[in-house]
Amino acid sequence: MQTQSDQEIWDRRYSGRPVWSGEPNPTLVAAAEALQPGRALDLGCGEGADAIWLAGRGWEVTGVDVSPVALRRAAIQAYEAGGRLAGRTRWLHRNVATWLPTAGGFDLVSMHFLHLPAERFRPVLRRAAAAVAPGGVLLVVAHHPDDARAGVPRPDPGLLPAPRDLRAALDPALWQVLASEARPRQVPGPDGERVTVQDTVLHAARRPA
Template structure:
C-alpha cells in the first residue's frame, strides 16, 4: 500500500503485495493514483529549502515531479517497474530540467535500506506495512536523513477504521504520529508536526471524512 488513492485499496496482505502485484495493478489501469502530489507533502515541504530528497513508494511520480519542479534532486524508489516507467514519462513531459533532477530506482522497501545521512528530506506517503516491517522501514528512513534534514511520514490514522471508512481490514497496519515517534531513536530528533489532520477522501464515489497521521521530524544538526 502506498500513496493516497481515489478508489478503494486492494485487500491483499502486505506480504502478498510484491512486485508482481503492483506491476499488474499498474498495467490494468491507465492511472492508479490521482496524478496530484500528496497534499500533506505539499503542506509540509512547500517552505523547505530544496536539497536532496528521497520519495519512498513513489508510484506514478507525482510527488517526485512536484519536488523536482521546486529544485529538489530526488531519488524515487518503488517496487513496480511499470510505475517507475510511467513516472519517468510523466517527468519528461514536464521538461528535461525536471526529469534530470530525478533518479528512479526499483526496490522492495521491506528489504532495502537507503544510504545513511544522505537526504535533506525523506518522504513516505501512505506506506502501510505490518508492525515489524514498518518498524524496520521507519528506522531505515530515519537513518537516511542528513543532519538538519526532515523525515515526513503520512498515513491513514487508526480512527478511520473505527469511523467505518472503507480501509483494508488490518487495523494493525495503521498508525498515529505518536506510534511513529516511538519507532525513532530516543535522541537526536525534534518533532515539528505530529497530529491527526482532518481530511476528506473519495472512495467508491462517496466522500468520507478521514484523518491523516502526519509526522514531520527534524534531525538535529551535526
C-alpha cells in the same frame, strides 16, 4: 509486506488506468514549501507525483518503488513535464521493506501510505530516519487506524500506525518533532458523499550535527 508477489500485484494494478490523482500529497506540499531545495528521497513513490512536484521546485529526487511498471510511468511523467525535471529525478526499483538507503544522504525523506505489518514497518522507518542528513526533514504519512469506522476502503487496521507508533521510532536527542498527530481530511465516500478521514502524520527535523 513487500514481496515478489506484492510486485506482481502492484504491477497488475499499475498496468491499467492511472492509480493515483497525479497531484502531490498536500501534506508534502505544506512541509516542503518551507524548505530550501536539496536532495530528497521518496519511498514508495508510485507513479511519481510527489517526486516530480519536488523536482519542479529544484530538488534532486530519488524515487523508490517495488513496481517497475509504476516507475516507468513516473519516468514518462517526468520526461513529459520537461527535460529539466527528468534530469532531477532518479527512479530505483527496490523493495522498500528491505532496501538500505544511504545513511545521512538526503535533506528530505518522505514516505506516504506505505503500510506493512508493524514488525516490518519499524525497520523501514528506522532506515528512513537514518537516511536524513543533520538539519534535514523526515515526513511520514499513513492512514489512521480509526479510518475503518469511516466506511472507506482501507488496509487491515493492524497495518495502520497511530501517531505515537511513528514518534516512538525517533531518538529525542537527535530529532525535533514538528508534528505528530491525526490530521483530518475529506475524501469521497462510497455513495459519493464527502467523508472525513484521518491521516497519521509525523513531521520531524533532524538536529544539526
